[in-house]
Amino acid sequence: MSVCARPDQWHKNYPIAKGRHQSPIEINNKEVHYDRSLLPWFASYDPCAAKTILNNGKTCRVVFDDSFDRSVLRGGPLPGVYRLRQLHFHWGSSDDHGSEHVVNGVRYAGELHLLHWNPKYSNYLDAVRRTDGIAVLAIFLQVGKTPKPEMKRILEEINAIKTKGKEAPFPNFDPSVLFPKSHDYWTYHGSFTTPPCEECITWIVLREPIIVSSDQMAKLRSLSKNAENEPDLPLVDNWRPTQPRYFRMVFV
């Protein structure tokens, strides 16, 4: 495996991976702080901003037009609007694990991340270098009998992006159809969960998971991390283990 492949080796190329604001973390109800000044969050997404779906060898990602304030997240812990840039997933090799954040010891089968950046900075890569540059809305995927029908749209495209580097058009999609009923959330300051592990993320982790079927999780696991003409390597277990919380409060 290349030196960057294993999370415990990342710090060799990205020293910040051993920082004090790394993600994901364990969220334990007995340690969270209630902050009544926190507002509800709101997403207003333009379905026409959705562009393509791709397999980058590490995850399945849907990319949106973020050339202006077209699809935005605001409220909650955020100081202003943040532009939706992409969404992607993390999942395991079986239904009993795969999420990045862990809640009171509970691991979910997967986790959906919607990544937004702060347009007060000139572009995404500039925002990535700022502590208030990025906001990620995280939604747990729980395996159950009555899956959310809106997940089907994404999973139907999986066959078109089986191998690394494959991309397909993904028009007319409003990701807020994937949200659970409750908007209750935890929030804390953390990092990217993959290199470069920059500590630029305001995390908004939804308490209520969305239900997916075991077949839908198997569909995600049918993706490959290799390119088309290479030996098959299943794309599974693309989650980072939880990192030390140090003294970061997690707010409700």
Ligand SMILES: NS(=O)(=O)c1ccc(NCc2ccco2)cc1
């Ligand atoms: N799982 S996540 O939401 O923390 C996440 C999201 C996006 C990246 N992208 C990698 C990157 C960082 C700077 C430029 O490109 C890495 C990790």
Ligand SMILES: [Zn+2]
């Ligand atoms: Zn992620």
